Amino acid sequence: MADAFAPTLEAARARIAAVRPSVYARTRNALDGAVTGLSPYLTHGLVTLPEVLAGVAARHPMDVQHKFVYELGWRAYFRHVWAHRGEGILQSLHDGPLPEDAYARALPDDIRQACTGVPVVDEAVRTLYATGMLHNHARMWLASYVVHVRQVHWRAGADWLYAHLLDGDLASNHLSWQWVAGTGSHKPYLFNADNVARYAPAAWHSPGSVIDTSYEALDRMARERRPGALEAGRVTAAVEPGLSSLPPADLGAIAPNPARVAGAEVWLVHPWNLGELPAALPAGTRVIGLYVADFHRAWPWSERRWRFVGPRLAGLVDEVWHGDAAAITAALQGAASVRSVAEPHLAPWLPRWADCLPAPVLFPPVERRCDSFSQWWTRATRGLASAIDLLAVNEVPGW
Numbered sequence: 001m002a003d004a005f006a007p008t009l010e011a012a013r014a015r016i017a018a019v020r021p022s023v024y025a026r027t028r029n030a031l032d033g034a035v036t037g038l039s040p041y042l043t044h045g046l047v048t049l050p051e052v053l054a055g056v057a058a059r060h061p062m063d064v065q066h067k068f069v070y071e072l073g074w075r076a077y078f079r080h081v082w083a084h085r086g087e088g089i090l091q092s093l094h095d096g097p098l099p100e101d102a103y104a105r106a107l108p109d110d111i112r113q114a115c116t117g118v119p120v121v122d123e124a125v126r127t128l129y130a131t132g133m134l135h136n137h138a139r140m141w142l143a144s145y146v147v148h149v150r151q152v153h154w155r156a157g158a159d160w161l162y163a164h165l166l167d168g169d170l171a172s173n174h175l176s177w178q179w180v181a182g183t184g185s186h187k188p189y190l191f192n193a194d195n196v197a198r199y200a201p202a203a204w205h206s207p208g209s210v211i212d213t214s215y216e217a218l219d220r221m222a223r224e225r226r227p228g229a230l231e232a233g234r235v236t237a238a239v240e241p242g243l244s245s246l247p248p249a250d251l252g253a254i255a256p257n258p259a260r261v262a263g264a265e266v267w268l269v270h271p272w273n274l275g276e277l278p279a280a281l282p283a284g285t286r287v288i289g290l291y292v293a294d295f296h297r298a299w300p301w302s303e304r305r306w307r308f309v310g311p312r313l314a315g316l317v318d319e320v321w322h323g324d325a326a327a328i329t330a331a332l333q334g335a336a337s338v339r340s341v342a343e344p345h346l347a348p349w350l351p352r353w354a355d356c357l358p359a360p361v362l363f364p365p366v367e368r369r370c371d372s373f374s375q376w377w378t379r380a381t382r383g384l385a386s387a388i389d390l391l392a393v394n395e396v397p398g399w
Contacts, residue, residue, distance in 0.1 A: 004131070005040050005166060007312040009276070012041035016055035025067035031135045031200045039167035040133075042075065044309060045273040045341070049076060049362035050391060057387040064384045070377070076363045077376045078171040082344050084369040089174050090155065092183035093371075096147075102225045103153035107160050111146060113237035118209045120196045121145050126238050132166035132304040137199055141191050143180040148188055148222035149210055154181035163243050166305050170345060182222075185372075190218040243300040246322070247291055251310035253322035256331035260319065261286050266332065268340035268354050269316050271309045277316060286335075289313045289320035290328065292349055325349045362394055 005011070015038050027033030041047050049072055056062075062069060082089055092100065110116045114125035124142045128134050134142070139161070146157040158177035162168040178184030193212035197205050206212060247253045264286040267277065277287065301309075314320055321328065325348075332338050332353050342356035350356060363380040370376035384390050 005037070005133070005308060007044075007046070007274075007308045009046055012038065012047045013055070015041070016047065016052055017059070019056045019060075019068070021056060021060045021062055021066060021068040028067070028071070029137055029199050031138060031204070033135075035135065037133075040308060043167045043169045043172075044271055044312070045275050045359070046312065047275060048360040050360050050394060053362060053387055054391055057391065062387040064381050064386055064390050066387070069387055069390065072362060073377055073380065074373065075169075075172055076361065076380070077370075077373050078169075078175045079344070080366060080370065080376055081175055082171040086347075089171060089178075092154070092181075093178055094183055096154075096182040097188050097223045098151070098225055100153070103147070103151050105153050105156055107146070107152055107156045108150065111150065111152075112160070112240050115237045116145075118145065118206050118211060120193075120200065120204045120206045120209075120211070122238075123200075123204045128161070128164050129238055129241055132164060132302060132308075134161075134165070139176065140180055140189055141196065143177050144189050144191050145211065147177075147181045148190060148218065151226060154178060154183065163300060164241065164302050166302075166308055168301075168305070170299075188219070188222045190215055190222065192218060241302050241304070243302055244306065245293070245296040245300040247306050247310060247320075248303065251306065251320070252314060253289075253291055253320045256321045256323040256327045257319075258331040258334050261288065261332060262334040263336050266335045266338045266354075268338060268350075269313060270340065270343060270346055270350070271313060272343045272345055273341040273359070274309070274312045274316065287317045289317035291320070291322040292328065292346060293322060293324040294349065295346065325352075328353065360394075362390065364393055 015036055019036050019038075020034060023034040024036065028035055038047070038052060042049065042052065053069065053072060056068065085093070111121065111125065114122040114129070116122055120138075120141055124134060124138045127138070142161070143154070143157055146152045147154050154177040155174075158174045161177075162170065162173045165173065175184055180189040182188035191211065192215060193206045193209065196211070197207075211218070265282055265284065267281055267285050267287045269277075269287060269289045271291070281287075321331070323331070328349070329352060338354040340350060340354040340356055341359050343350060343359065366376055366379045368379075370379065381390070384393070
């Protein structure tokens, strides 16, 4: 499984070439369905949404309303919300089924250790730890159990899941948790044992567990304050992988070095723009990779994620810097010019250092904030008939 997500353009493009939109649409809800596995490559910018759709549409013409295009839209929509809400996405967007103080603020050990005794939950956690990935349906089941059965605040679960995901994106992850929690949607997302049996392998089935009940009963459970609600663990505990705010030493990151960029034109590569370098970079441009310590102290990564990002980043640049924002600011002051690609994960710092080009986008900009996906989707696809139409209106000059 360690090689399932090689951090290369070749691996990303092979996944694009393998997409069969009709099979994807028919089977994507099943844990063994024809999902694309593209999310780590999209999160870290090895490929972009326009590149994905262009590659798939070249082989499989699609209506703009096709399920595959629709699912790409969710990633774009979450970025739309982030652009309008900023750090507000890390707080409940509105009230959920219960008051905020009804939810515990720490994730219980039996969930962390995959020993709740509810097979679907424990299998999801073990899969997460073993692979750094989790099918979207399994993420929803896990989040629903954490928030509505165990009454743990969605933020505690979202932070924990983000830390272990290879494809962790603050907008997609945290807003998805809010959608499940009912703080970013009109009602809580609920699931039961029958739903699991329909879409998951036998090892995940959970007859006789707390979720083996009706949706009406689960809805009551989600809306009734139950202090200290616990499941009795009945299986061997899993070991939660460690997290680190520092890149592994063998990845070769060094402290910011002002002498290396003095008087030079600089292009900054960060962990979210790991695609090909712009063809138009002037000769002699110093290409510097960045790990911003301020970000990683707040959002540490698993070793698996460091080792997905690290080799690709190192292969693109002249050298890789790891340092806090103050040290990076000081080091770049002597550069003749600094440019990069805009990235909301680094929004507190990157615009201070560089003239930032916009990242390529797939959907037309929707200027007015939309608080539901359906509202945004209607506006973003208005007047478009096919995937090719969508691509045609969103060419990004210079890329």
